[in-house]
Amino acid sequence: MLDLRNAMADLEKSFAEWRWQMLAAGIKAPVPLEELEIHLREDVEQHLRFSGDGEQAFAAAVRRMGRPSELKSEFNKSSRWGFRFWWIWLGIGGFGLVQTAMLNLVGPLVFHRHSSAFFSAKWWADWFPSYIAWIALILVGSAVGLAKWRWERKAISP
Amino acid sequence: MIRKELVAASAEPVILSLLAKGESYGYAIIQEVTARSEGELHWTDGMLYPVLHRMEHRGLIKSRWGESETGRKRKYYSLMKDGKTAMTKHQQQWSLVNSVLTGLRKENYA
Numbered sequence: 001m002l003d004l005r006n007a008m009a010d011l012e013k014s015f016a017e018w019r020w021q022m023l024a025a026g027i028k029a030p031v032p033l034e035e036l037e038i039h040l041r042e043d044v045e046q047h048l049r050f051s052g053d054g055e056q057a058f059a060a061a062v063r064r065m066g067r068p069s070e071l072k073s074e075f076n077k078s079s080r081w082g083f084r085f086w087w088i089w090l091g092i093g094g095f096g097l098v099q100t101a102m103l104n105l106v107g108p109l110v111f112h113r114h115s116s117a118f119f120s121a122k123w124w125a126d127w128f129p130s131y132i133a134w135i136a137l138i139l140v141g142s143a144v145g146l147a148k149w150r151w152e153r154k155a156i157s158p
Numbered sequence: 159m160i161r162k163e164l165v166a167a168s169a170e171p172v173i174l175s176l177l178a179k180g181e182s183y184g185y186a187i188i189q190e191v192t193a194r195s196e197g198e199l200h201w202t203d204g205m206l207y208p209v210l211h212r213m214e215h216r217g218l219i220k221s222r223w224g225e226s227e228t229g230r231k232r233k234y235y236s237l238m239k240d241g242k243t244a245m246t247k248h249q250q251q252w253s254l255v256n257s258v259l260t261g262l263r264k265e266n267y268a
Contacts, residue, residue, distance in 0.1 A: 032211070035184065036207060038184075038232060039184050039203060041230070043185065064203045066202040066203065066205055070205070071204045071207075074208035077212070
């Protein structure tokens with residue numbers, strides 16, 4: 001009769017090697033890695049009951065689990081990073097834009113300096129590049145975030 | 159064996175329909191899909207988890223850590239309200255596709 005506990009204990013080195021391969025592929029977040037390992041252990045255990053050959057059961061379970069690089073790529077799709085990136089970028093750009101406008105409008109009053117009227121030659125020289133830079137930052141960030149979000153929404157094939 | 163594109167498209171409705179019966183976990187979901195499709199719907203085990211995580215991010219399902227009968231740690235997934243709505247929509251759409259194909263097949267063999 002197969003001693004399942006001992007058979008699983010004999011495979012600990014193989015499990016450690018598999019974990020290392022997953023980490024090397026970039027699956028570093030504890031939750032997916034732990035979940036995958038729990039699945040792998042359950043699969044190996046189930047097949048050990050029938051075959052009795054630990055190494056064979058382990059190799060077959062690793063094959064069924066899939067290649068680490070492919071798994072990493074699919075986990076990236078489910079990360080929602082595109083959506084977060086878009087908000088972070090919008091926050092930075094929006095903050096910069098508001099700050100520029102505040103300095104533009106309130107600054108001259110606070111510091112009792114000559115106020116630059118909108119669209120005068122001085123305004124163009126002093127402020128226009130800042131407005132353009134912040135708006136460009138928002139637009140580029142939004143485009144990158146949207147592209148990433150669309151990529152993440154692609155159907156994942158289990 | 160069913161084509162990869164169809165496997166990808168059917169993953170969400172299949173998972174939602176399975177979870178509608180009650181909470182489950184990754185390994186059991188894979189086993190049930192394999193048994194019900196007699197091995198024709200082939201899922202790569204590890205690829206199930208990114209799908210589950212994305213469905214969880216979208217608020218269709220939720221998860222909780224629990225324990226198996228043998229004391230092993232397990233992550234259980236269950237259906238949320240938005241998941242039930244999504245499942246109903248999926249089932250209507252797949253039924254429509256099925257009825258169109260069935261109708262055409264009957265005409266072809268009539």
